[in-house]
Amino acid sequence: MGSLSCCASFRFNHLNLKLTVKMNFKEAKNEILHILGKTEPQDLAKLIDWVTKSDDLDDYLVDNQKTILRSIADDLRPCLPLEAMFPSETMAIQKTQQNSKPTLHVDAFLYNEEVVDSLCEEGKMSRNYCLNCGSHRTAPLEFISHSFSISELQFLFHHVLPDLTGKLVVDVGSRLGAVLYGGYVYSAAARLVGVEISEEFVKLQTVTVEKYGFSDRIQVIHADICSQAALVQNADVLIMNNVFEYFMEARDQLRAWQFISQNFLKKGALLVTVPSIQEALMSLQDTNGLSAIGHWLEEVPLDYSVYLKNDADPDSLKQIHLYRVL
16 A cells, blocks of 8 residues: 555645645545545556546646646747747748648647637637638638647657656757757656757747756757757657748758658657658658658557547647657
8 A cells, every 4th residue: 555655645746736625735635545545456556547647637636747838838928929930930931821721820839728719809819710801701710830739748748758767859840949848847858959940949948948947958959950960860759840841941851851761760769740751751742751661660559549638639639640760
């Protein structure tokens, strides 16, 4: 019973319990341990698993890690335009505008559903566009994000990736640094390195890393990923979230993929992509690249149903793909 009690205590030491009954901490703790003690032995592990993973307790528990990430998002939001894109990102802005369906860039790390709803109520954002100007005929806007949401970061580090103790994680095109911050609070990775070509985003990440005391494990490099061969060769995990399509011409995207395939070769290393590599290369009509995947990587099946919390978008989770270097 001792080890199970430690497990339960560990969970609640990282969460603030908000019980509706009038018990102080000691009384509540004893009550929880009493319930665990009365549970049938064959169901005890199942109960512990429910406490640690279920979203049924969301109304009673405040995730301290999520609070930190939300605080970072609150800090970053005023530093950027509403669409979280700097004027210097002309190619990304043009490609967004050229989509066949009207598309709005809404950074998922900065703007969760509650924030988007508030902005819509204030008239600062809309979820719909007019099919006929002056008409009441409207259709939903297409939303795109170049960052993971906080829920997606939880899914990524708790369910997609294994224990990262002692590992090197590299985020290609780290942008706001969401993957770096998520990896810091949700994993035991030894080093989290972001490679970002935009000086403006590098400055934002650097300020955030220093403010939150993350510099012991996080490093941000201002560079093109193709100049970082040694880093990519040593990486245990490489993460690429919508990193090339909106920011590079097709020929440069192919060059970047070729660089990744020639340097990310450590056996057993993991590659996380959004969207899938097949989709990314298909859009470039690179059939040679598609055939090469079979000799370089294998896709690891993911169970997307393990993390369908209230604030998680199932369709967004299914855009996350995991590969292992053969």
